[in-house]
Amino acid sequence: MRTLCTLALITLFSALASTTQAASFDCSKAAKPVERMICDTGNLSTLDEQLAGAYKAMMKAASPATGTDTSELLKSSQQRWLRTTRDACKTVQCLENAYVGRIAFLVQWNEDAPANSKIDGKLDGNYExxxxxxxxxxxHSTVQDCLNIKSTGNAQAQVKTILVQSNGHNCSLNGKFALAGNVYSYLPGKGENDIQNCQIKLTVKQHQLVLSATGEGCSSHCGARASFANGASFLRTDKAKRACVAD
Known part of the structure; x- marks a missing residue:
């Protein structure tokens, strides 16, 4: 059903295409060859408008009910797509394919991965x-949040994460998580490094991994200016070579 809805939306976007020059940017200031191609091609111009609308809607809805803000992840992903995919196109067909694919990506941004998609083990690896x-x-400095997942069998995984938050303070966790459907849930032990009174979940969505937490212990575990309560998000394609390493 989800796939059919996505295909229907893509068909709708394509059907709306016309010869009207309606790019989301000012065509009189188009400097890049790809921007001039968009402005000179009615179908591309309309697709650009549709993509801008989809991106704006997803940015507005990028904070799910858990309170975890995924807008920075989406913004970063969009900028990368513009730079490495859209701007790399040399033909109208390449741009049409890129826009249709990106619109589908944006439509699915906040959708959960299907609970029956057998994700156990398939997500193993490092993310940044x-x-x-x-x-x-x-x-200012560029910092990296990191996440490592390693399945241990019986629908469980060892999850390690290091989040860099206010003024460079770290919030870290290395513990067991149980998988049910598309959600990993933290299983606190009794060790001094285990977080108590904090319910941490890692929700697997179509394109992202969203770390969220609730409970009074989420704010006290990491000390001042860092908290799991703030959550974090990772793009599923942002695989890294190394596991989380504390500075």
């Missing part, structure tokens, strides 16, 4: 998300 950090002294 780079983001800008402003420190108390006014300086």
């Amino acid at each position: 998300f780079s983001h800008d950090m402003e420190f108390a002294n006014g300086t």
Whole structure:
């Protein structure tokens, strides 16, 4: 059903295409060859408008009910797509394919992965998300949140994550998670590094992994200026070569 809905939306976007020049940007200021191609081709111009609308809608809905804000991840993904996919096209057909594929991606952004998709083991590996950090002294630096998943059998996995938050403070966890459907849930042990009174979940969505947490222990475990309560998100395609390593 989800696939049929996505295909229907793509068909609708294509059907709306016309010769009207309706690019989402000012064509009088188009500098890149790919931008001029979009402005000169009615179908591409309309697809660009449709993609801009889909992106705006997803950015608005990028904070799910858990409170975890995924807008920075989506923004980073969109900028990368523009740079490495759209701007790399040399033909109208290439751009049409790129736009239709990206619109489908955006439509699915907040959709959960199917609960029966047998994700156990398929997500094993390392993930990173780079983001800008402003420190108390006014300086900026690019930092990386990281996530490592390793299945251990019986629908469980060892999950390690290090989140870099306010002023560079880290919040880290290395513990067992149980998988049910498309959600990994933290199983706190009794060790000093286990987080108590904090319900942590890793939700597997169509294109992202969303780490969220609730409970009073989520804010106290990492000390000042860092908390699992803030959540985190990772693009499923952002695989890294190395596992999480503390600085």
